[in-house]
Amino acid sequence: MKVLPSRPDVQVDPAPARGQATAMIEIDGVSQVFQTSGRQNHLALSDISLTIEDGAFVSILGPSGCGKSTLLYIVGGFVNPTEGVAKMKGKAITGPGPDRGPVFQEFALFPWKSVLGNVMYGPRQQGVKPAQAEAQSRQLIEMVGLKGFEHFYPKELSGGMKQRVALARTLAYHPAVLLMDEPFGALDAHTRTRLQNDLLNIWERDRKTVLFVTHSVDEAVFLSDKVVVMTRSPGRIKQVVDIDLPRPRRRAELLLDPRYQKYVVDIERMIDDTSEDELRP
Amino acid sequence: MISPRALISRSAPLLACLGLLGIWQVAALILNTDSFPTAIEAIRAIPSILGDKESLINILASLRRMAIGFSAAVVVSIPLGLMMGRSRVVASFFNPLLMVTYPVPKAALMPIIMLWLGVGDIAKMLVIFLGVSLPVIYHSFQGAKAVEEKMLWSGAAMGLSAVQRMIRIVLPAALPEILTGCRTGLVLALITMVTSEMIARQSGAGNILFNALDMGQYDTVYAMIIIVGAMGIGLDAAFEKLRGRLVKWSEPGFDIPLSFA
Numbered sequence: 101m102k103v104l105p106s107r108p109d110v111q112v113d114p115a116p117a118r119g120q121a122t123a124m125i126e127i128d129g130v131s132q133v134f135q136t137s138g139r140q141n142h143l144a145l146s147d148i149s150l151t152i153e154d155g156a157f158v159s160i161l162g163p164s165g166c167g168k169s170t171l172l173y174i175v176g177g178f179v180n181p182t183e184g185v186a187k188m189k190g191k192a193i194t195g196p197g198p199d200r201g202p203v204f205q206e207f208a209l210f211p212w213k214s215v216l217g218n219v220m221y222g223p224r225q226q227g228v229k230p231a232q233a234e235a236q237s238r239q240l241i242e243m244v245g246l247k248g249f250e251h252f253y254p255k256e257l258s259g260g261m262k263q264r265v266a267l268a269r270t271l272a273y274h275p276a277v278l279l280m281d282e283p284f285g286a287l288d289a290h291t292r293t294r295l296q297n298d299l300l301n302i303w304e305r306d307r308k309t310v311l312f313v314t315h316s317v318d319e320a321v322f323l324s325d326k327v328v329v330m331t332r333s334p335g336r337i338k339q340v341v342d343i344d345l346p347r348p349r350r351r352a353e354l355l356l357d358p359r360y361q362k363y364v365v366d367i368e369r370m371i372d373d374t375s376e377d378e379l380r381p
Numbered sequence: 382m383i384s385p386r387a388l389i390s391r392s393a394p395l396l397a398c399l400g401l402l403g404i405w406q407v408a409a410l411i412l413n414t415d416s417f418p419t420a421i422e423a424i425r426a427i428p429s430i431l432g433d434k435e436s437l438i439n440i441l442a443s444l445r446r447m448a449i450g451f452s453a454a455v456v457v458s459i460p461l462g463l464m465m466g467r468s469r470v471v472a473s474f475f476n477p478l479l480m481v482t483y484p485v486p487k488a489a490l491m492p493i494i495m496l497w498l499g500v501g502d503i504a505k506m507l508v509i510f511l512g513v514s515l516p517v518i519y520h521s522f523q524g525a526k527a528v529e530e531k532m533l534w535s536g537a538a539m540g541l542s543a544v545q546r547m548i549r550i551v552l553p554a555a556l557p558e559i560l561t562g563c564r565t566g567l568v569l570a571l572i573t574m575v576t577s578e579m580i581a582r583q584s585g586a587g588n589i590l591f592n593a594l595d596m597g598q599y600d601t602v603y604a605m606i607i608i609v610g611a612m613g614i615g616l617d618a619a620f621e622k623l624r625g626r627l628v629k630w631s632e633p634g635f636d637i638p639l640s641f642a
Contacts (some may be wrong), residue, residue, distance in 0.1 A: 178534045196537035208531035212553045222539040231478045253630045273539055 117315050123190075124277060124309045125152040125175055130184035132335075134168050144170050146334035148184070152277075152311060157303060159312045159320035160328045163371065167335030168313045169281050170323040175311060176202050188277070198226065201275030205282040209254040215241060215265050216250040221275030233272075240268040243302060262289035267299070277309045285318070296322060297351060304348050317371070321345075321363045322354060330369050339370060394614075410585055423603035430604055442607070443574055443585040446502055446590035449568040450509025454550045458557055458566075460519035463551055465518070466525020480519060487512040488576040500581035505574070514571035520562025524555025534615050557628045567620055 103372050132145040143165040152158050160168040173179040174186050177196040186193045188200065211217050219240055223233035241250055244264040254262055263283055270278065284292045296319060303310060320327045327341045345354065345365060354360045386490040403419040409419040430436045453459035487508050498504040528551050536550045552559075578587025586609055625632065 176534070176538065178537070182511055189465070196534065199542050200538060200539060202531075202534060202538050204535070206529065206531050208535045210532065210535075210553070212556070212628075225539045225541060255630065269535075270538075274541045275538075 111221045120225070120375050122154045123151045124154040124156075124188070125150075125311070126187040126190075127151070127171070127175070128185050128187065130171070130174060130181045130186060132174065133182045135156065138278070143334040145174075145181075146336050148335070148337060150328060150337065151308060151342075155307045156325045157310045157312065157323055158326045158328060159314055159324040160330060161314060161317065161320045161371075162330030162335070163332050164315060166332040168330055171335070172279050172281050172311060172313050173302075175277075176200055178202075198222065198273050199276045200279055201273065201277070202265050202279045202281065203263070205285045207254070207259075207266045209262055209265055211254050214251050214253055215257070218254070219266055219268045219272050222269060223258055225380060228274055237268070237269060237272055240272055241265075244268045245298065258291075260295060262274070263287065263295060264298075267302075271302075275308070277311060280310060280312045282313050283315070286311075292319075293351070300349060306323050317364050321360060321367065322349065322351065327363075327367060329349035329367060330354050339345070341367060353381045415509065415597075417602045418574065420601055422600045423607060426600040426604035427607060430589070430601065430608065439584050439589055440586050442502075443578065443587070446506050446585070447509055447570050447574040450506040450574075451513050453506070454510045454513035454566065454570075455517055455563060457519050458562075459552075460464070460512045462518040462521020462559070462562075463525040463547060463555065466521045466528070466555070467547065467551060472522070474520075475518075479522075483515050487573055488580065491580045493576055495581050497530075500583050503578040504581060508577045509570050509573045512569045515564040516569065518564040520565075521555060521559045524558030524562075525551050525553045525557070528554045545551075560624045562630060564617065564620055564624065567616055568613060571609070571616065573608060577601070 127148055127150040130148045134142045134144050136142045148171060158314065160171060162168045170179060174181050175188075175193065175230070177193045177200065193200075210221065216234065219237035220230075220233045223236060226287065228236070238250065241247060244267055245370060246261060246264055248269070249257070249261065254265065254310065257265065267283070279362070284295050287295065300323060310323075312323060313377075321343055326342050327343060329338045329341065329350055333339045341363065344358060345363075347358070398582055399549055402424075406420040409417050409422075461475065462552070465475050490511065491504070494504045494507055499505065532554060533546050536546045541549060575587040575590075577583035578592055582588045582591060586605065590602055590605040590609075593599075595603065
């Protein structure tokens with residue numbers, strides 16, 4: 101029997117079975133082939149299957165060119181997989197949507213909009229009244245540490261500040277999943293550390309599902325519940341490592357924690373093995 | 382309080398004009414021929430042109446044709462250029478066409494157009510339209526092509542449709558480049574306006590100029606050149622002001638980013 105909601109704006113979801121985490125994203129047998137300028141087809145991703153649970157912070161880790169960003173774009177609906185299917189809450193992904201909010205390495209802010217204008221863009225698009233959208237956006241801007249910069253244009257900001265704006269802009273339309281594509285890759289080490297800490301603080305408040313692409317082992321272990329290690333050419337999942345470290349995580353404590361250190365070393369070895377594989381004929 | 386340095390840089394265009402007129406004056410005095418009046422004589426002839434009702438009507442008619450030709454060209458060219466920039470199919474259809482027509486002087490088409498449409502307003506506005514279109518299409522095309530893919534993806538994730546992305550992301554993102562094309566187009570509009578009136582001599586600023594030349598009224602000829610030149614400088618300056626306001630967000634000036642994580 102189908103349960104009809106009494107009010108159309110209230111969505112009634114069937115309750116998940118007790119003791120079983122709900123799958124937010126399911127990637128099922130996804131392969132991606134790119135046409136290269138030569139006649140050859142390049143197999144970027146080969147038969148990837150992965151389930152990401154609701155509220156999990158999952159990192160995809162791998163060398164550059166392993167197709168990890170492509171996998172994220174497929175979940176975002178920006179790229180259609182050649183084979184297989186990606187699902188969000190059980191429904192096949194056919195295009196981008198506000199339930200999946202991307203944050204790119206390149207920031208991709210709207211340069212003609214102020215910080216406030218950028219953050220308000222999503223809520224306004226979704227029909228939130230201007231006054232309300234502005235109030236919410238100002239709160240988010242404060243949360244990412246940019247209070248006082250509301251009327252600055254992106255070009256007046258440093259890289260770290262731009263990425264803070266990009267994060268606030270995406271959070272503003274309340275996506276169920278955050279898709280982060282090497283978001284701190286273009287930043288210097290110091291800024292990177294600060295943003296990682298701030299991201300964790302923000303995430304620990306509402307525990308959104310996060311899919312985080314990175315090539316930094318430290319970053320993946322520090323942030324994630326689960327690290328998906330990928331191999332290169334074609335991109336395959338080598339191993340999924342559960343990171344069993346307590347939260348909230350404090351960087352200073354974690355760096356001294358032998359368990360953290362072991363995760364980092366183990367995963368680095370895995371990646372080294374992968375590189376050796378490639379050298380073999 | 383304006384510093385002396387700012388005062389100099391602000392009055393630079395005026396000083397350049399005065400310098401040019403000074404050289405003209407000296408050269409005319411040295412050469413001393415009828416066909417080259419001095420700058421002062423030419424400037425003295427300006428009030429009589431602008432005071433004459435018929436000349437004024439002629440100049441206003443020229444400006445009207447230019448405004449219509451320019452506006453029509455901008456309205457057609459921007460959407461076409463943007464579509465070319467975002468769609469490979471549209472680009473591969475129009476780009477060869479553009480490459481072939483770009484170097485053709487549009488005034489050279491005037492005789493054919495006159496043959497079809499006569500010497501009236503329509504023919505002249507069409508030539509202006511053609512002259513303005515190409516740079517505006519080209520710059521809109523380049524601007525739209527350079528729009529970051531990830532910016533469009535961000536918009537798509539917020540729920541913007543393809544048409545909304547075109548109007549609300551591609552258009553503003555390409556605006557600095559589009560306006561560069563419009564600025565070139567504006568100057569070309571003035572040039573094709575005068576040229577078209579020289580070829581199809583019926584009315585307009587170009588016609589006054591050539592009639593005066595036929596009658597040997599050289600001071601009027603030079604006065605008209607000053608008037609047309611001043612119109613060009615004025616329009617360009619006004620457009621630059623508008624452009625500066627519209628794309629303030631992309632202008633250099635506060636180029637040093639704040640150092641703060």
